[in-house]
């Protein structure tokens with residue numbers, strides 16, 4: 001039996017914090033090493049090993065992998081959609097080179113498994129808006145979407161050509177109360193909860209009827225681990241799986257919050273992120289993930305809203 005030792009790159013980010021904690025529960029604290037360019041997130045402190053690491057420095061990464069006998073890498077470092085539009089060169093460079101560094105090392109060191117997330121941002125204005133299928137017209141218009149789509153084909157290439165067991169899914173916008181999002185177009189769906197509890201008002205950077213695919217973090221973490229634990233012969237998609245839970249607009253989430261905070265007021269001041277959101281599908285068809293490895297979400301908008309309001313520091317029991 002393989003004794004797994006896991007490296008999480010980008011562990012101080014929105015997903016990294018929760019994924020690291022979940023992996024530590026499963027594999028043991030000492031066997032999951034968190035790493036990031038920025039300092040260790042407070043929620044990780046004391047829960048297991050941490051190393052400061054720049055994924056762009058391939059030699060240093062390679063040394064870590066050999067020294068610590070890593071068998072799996074979860075690569076979460078990236079620049080997301082909104083920040084990417086402000087610095088396209090940097091987004092392309094980090095999002096591509098980090099993946100190529102990890103895939104090369106995985107091939108050379110014969111790592112057992114690699115995880116790398118893609119995004120619904122691969123889809124563009126010419127993709128179907130409703131129940132967007134796995135295989136369809138894909139013409140992304142953001143640098144982030146272009147980098148994710150190219151990355152999907154690198155994953156497929158390293159699997160086909162070198163047998164690297166790299167797995168991926170296209171996350172929708174992720175909502176969590178433990179860690180803050182980092183520069184995405186769907187970040188409003190986290191900010192709105194903080195502002196509703198603290199200020200009783202929020203000005204959203206998207207229009208009220210902008211529907212986007214979304215998911216609550218506990219579902220995303222469970223789904224990620226289920227994908228990684230699935231037997232290899234169940235994995236039919238080696239680019240990146242469509243992955244879905246719910247779809248809502250700023251108006252929908254505002255109305256749901258108002259059920260618990262009636263004085264909450266939602267205003268709108270759309271900015272450059274509106275065009276990004278408008279280029280993405282409203283909902284995603286993830287039937288292949290359902291059929292291949294049994295994916296099923298547990299949270300809808302109602303259940304997620306209750307849980308967020310109950311768990312945020314300024315929250316109330318609802």
Ligand code: NAD
Nearest residue numbers: 010012013014015037054055076077078119171173174182
């Ligand atoms: P995040 O921005 O919160 O975290 C990314 C982390 O990577 C940060 O802590 C950052 O310091 C670190 N990082 C940046 N450059 C680095 C470098 N050179 N070396 C090491 N670490 C570096 O992002 P996130 O929301 O946690 O997203 C993680 C992954 O999931 C990304 O690939 C992202 O594209 C993907 N994703 C996220 C969402 C979402 O809604 N959060 C949706 C779809 C896909």
Ligand code: AKB
Nearest residue numbers: 080081119184185186
């Ligand atoms: C973003 O908005 O950039 C991310 C994503 C959907 O990839 N949340």
